[in-house]
Amino acid sequence: MADRFSSPFDIEAPAGAEGWQNLYSYSAVFSEERRDYEDGGFWFHDGVHWPEALTPWDAGVFEVAIASLGQYNTRHYLVPPAYGVDFRILNGYVFLSPVPAPEADIEGRVPHFMERAGFYFANWDRLYDDWLVKVRCLVQQISELDFSPLPQMEDLEVITSGAGRGSGDRLLSTYHRLLDHVLTLWQYHFEFLNLGYAAYLDFFGFCKAAFPSIPDLAIAKMVAGVDVDLFKPDDHLKSLARLAVSSGVDDRFNGASPKEVWAALATDEQGQAWIAEWDKAAEPWFNFSTGSGFYHSDKIWIQNVEVPLGYITDYIVKVKEGVDLNRPIEALHTERDRVVSEYRELLASDEDRETFDAKLGLSRTVFPYVENHNFYVEHWAHSVIWRKMRELGEVLKAAGFLAETDDVFMFRRSELFDVLFDLYAGWSVGAPSRGPSYWPKEIERRHAVHEMLRGWSPPPALGIPPEVVTEPFTVMLWGITSDSVAAWLSSGEEGEEGVLSGFAASPGLVEGPARVIFSADQISEIQDGEILVAPLTAPSWAPIFGKIKATVTDVGGMMSHAAIVCREYGLPAVTGTAFGTKTIKTGQMLRVDGNTGKVTVLD
Incomplete structure (x- = not known):
């Protein structure tokens, strides 16, 4: 196994892409002027937010985003152990490097952070x-x-x-x-x-200290079942599907083009009333990207009406079949309360229980x-x-x-x-x-x-990996751990054959055929009862959760959007497998264990 990843200075441009650097800001690319710093650091590809090669103007938004992240950590709140996240573009792809606060500064930053x-x-x-x-x-x-x-x-x-x-x-x-x-x-x-x-x-840190053997998923369960605006676009689709059935206009959603569907709806009062409800929901809730939201090329529901219309048509079928479209909030709350109660009882003192309650309450608030x-x-x-x-x-x-x-x-x-x-x-x-x-x-x-x-495949990381990955954002959002770094260095060859490991992101154990997709354009290929395998998922993919049995992603940790959304929809998920889309083929039978983070290829 290699002891470091490739140097960014040793990676060549794809054939035909020579001079790619002038597509981006001079400060955003690796450079000889900063070679000692850049070659001696650890940079990981952010496939959670920017999985594809950026166009020049979109790259400018990326730079503003990451600089703003660092500004709040470093200058506003003075997060004690962490400065910002440094960023570079290599062959069009985003690489990030967390910047720790100097050891000598940490103690002095604590009172400022506590106050702010x-x-x-x-x-x-x-x-x-x-x-x-x-x-x-x-x-x-x-x-x-x-x-x-x-x-x-x-x-x-x-x-x-x-x-x-x-x-x-x-x-x-x-x-x-x-x-x-x-x-x-x-x-x-x-x-x-x-x-x-x-x-x-x-x-999370309090729980790990108080209950050393507690699984990460158990902590995540304690804050599950929240009501968030991110789910409103999907909730509106479900409401529109129910309205179409209850008002008797469901037969007009017959796979025709949006223009034809709207023309059919406009012919009577019931259809016009449905259009009025659509208009009320569409602004702002259908300003929803089919991707991460960071690419101008992603389809937006309100401008590509065929996308939400397809979801509504699928929901209409389920409404007529009597399927309950609601998220399993009651079940999530029941499980949440059970886990909280069991762990709370293990605490030794009233003082510890008060601290536990306060920290849990704040987590649920924020x-x-x-x-x-x-x-x-x-x-x-x-x-x-x-x-x-x-x-x-x-x-x-x-x-x-x-x-x-x-x-x-x-x-x-x-x-x-x-x-x-x-x-x-x-x-x-x-x-x-x-x-x-x-x-x-x-x-x-x-x-x-x-x-x-766009045709180039970026490596998962560059430079010298840390001995131990401890920075919590890196672990929980991006899914980068000491184990995943070791797997990257060995190209995944040291793992158990036929078994992928990732984060136990959402509980449940299911088996089913795989459906491997790489973008939102392939969502229409997904069939009922399949297991979705993708580099990552987007929040706007929530309407397919009524079709699939489980989700497996290449990237993302316990607190990635894919993990959170899957938990809220009661869908088993394993995130951050690194090699899921590279090793699994559509149609293969899988066992997905969202309780342990294991994905097994059964055939």
């Missing part, structure tokens, strides 16, 4: 209510940005109002505001998230945010951002700078300032801009490079 985090924990409900107002207001501001084309002639009102500024100023400043809003969005994102994890990890942020930021807000960028792409396409609207995402975020100024300058002086003769060919080249990057 303590304020948020003591005022959580009020601050979170304020957060919801802030983020909804920000999404509204983004949606109101105006990227209309530059006019042939300014309106007379610009003159008579004494505005003193014109459309070129508006276009350039609006793009500035969009980037400002993206940064603010991610500041809001981490205002609560790191503290939500910290509270759970504090409870836990909904750990999932809710995912809808408001990665899905809703990002959906609006992608739409606004496409409006800007239309402007550039009409001006001859781009061949296709989505080509706008092939610009780096900072580079787009120069592109828009070129457009503005040509318009302002009545002379040709350089862009139409320069950018279409360059964008075509970038597409070709990006396509080569």
Whole structure:
């Protein structure tokens, strides 16, 4: 077994992707100037959030996100043992490296963290209510940005109002505001998230100390059965399916196109009433990405109506069969209360029980945010951002700078300032801009490079692994442990043949045929009674949980979205197997043990 992973400096570009570095910010790629630091560290591929090669503009959002994460750890809350998470792009893929706080700084950071985090924990409900107002207001501001084309002639009102500024100023400043809003969005994102994890990890640490043999899954069960906004899109689909059956319009959902279904529904009052309920649910809840939410190319329900319509059609069948579509909340609560009661009784003193109750109560208070942020930021807000960028792409396409609207995402975020100024300058002086003769060919080249990057398979990690992986976020969110690192180093060859190990992410033991998929575009292939095997799952895949028996993912830990969602839907799951999609084939019979984290290939 190797003692280290490949150096990022030894990995070559895929054939045809030479020079890929200029697609991304100069600071985001590995570089000779930082070689000693970068080659001596441990970098893991973040397949939980960014499993595919990034386009240049999407990469800018990634950079803002991770920098904001670090800012709150390092500068706002002063999390004692952890600074931020450093980030790099290699051949288009995201690699992260947690930065520990210097040993000498930890003790001095503790009182600051206790004061700052303590304020948020003591005022959580009020601050979170304020957060919801802030983020909804920000999404509204983004949606109101105006990227209309530059006019042939300014309106007379610009003159008579004494505005003193014109459309070129508006276009350039609006793009500035969009980037400002993206940064603010991610500041809001981490205002609560790191503290939500910290509270759970504090409870987790208490349980591990008090009950040394307690399984991670037992601790997770104690905070299960929460009501979170992330489940509302799926809940609305179920309600719409029930309404279609109860109002007698279910026969119009016959596999036809959305346009044809809507035309059939519009013919009478019952159908029109159903459309009205759809409209009420769609904004904002169907601003839901079929992927992680970090790629402009992911389909959004509200813009790709065939996706939620397909789920509704499946639910209609189940409603007519008398299937209960509700999440098993009562069963989750019963199991939760049983586990809490059993472990609480093992504590030796009233003082320990009071501490246990307080830490558990705080975990349950803050836990909904750990999932809710995912809808408001990665899905809703990002959906609006992608739409606004496409409006800007239309402007550039009409001006001859781009061949296709989505080509706008092939610009780096900072580079787009120069592109828009070129457009503005040509318009302002009545002379040709350089862009139409320069950018279409360059964008075509970038597409070709990006396509080569998409076909590359990133290694799970780079550099020198730590002797022991102890950083709790790395373990619980990304699913990276000392065991998984050892498995990567040995390419998984040292494990038991026919058996994959991962995190016991959601309880239950089932057997069934595998269905291996790699993207949301393959969801329609899933049949009733199959076991889903995927690199990762997205929150918007929840409607298929009524079909499948269990979930197996390559990446993610106990607190990944896949793990949390599977627990809330009562679906057995093993996450972080690393090699699931590489070793399992569709149709093979599997045994998935969500209690032990073992996946066995039976044939």
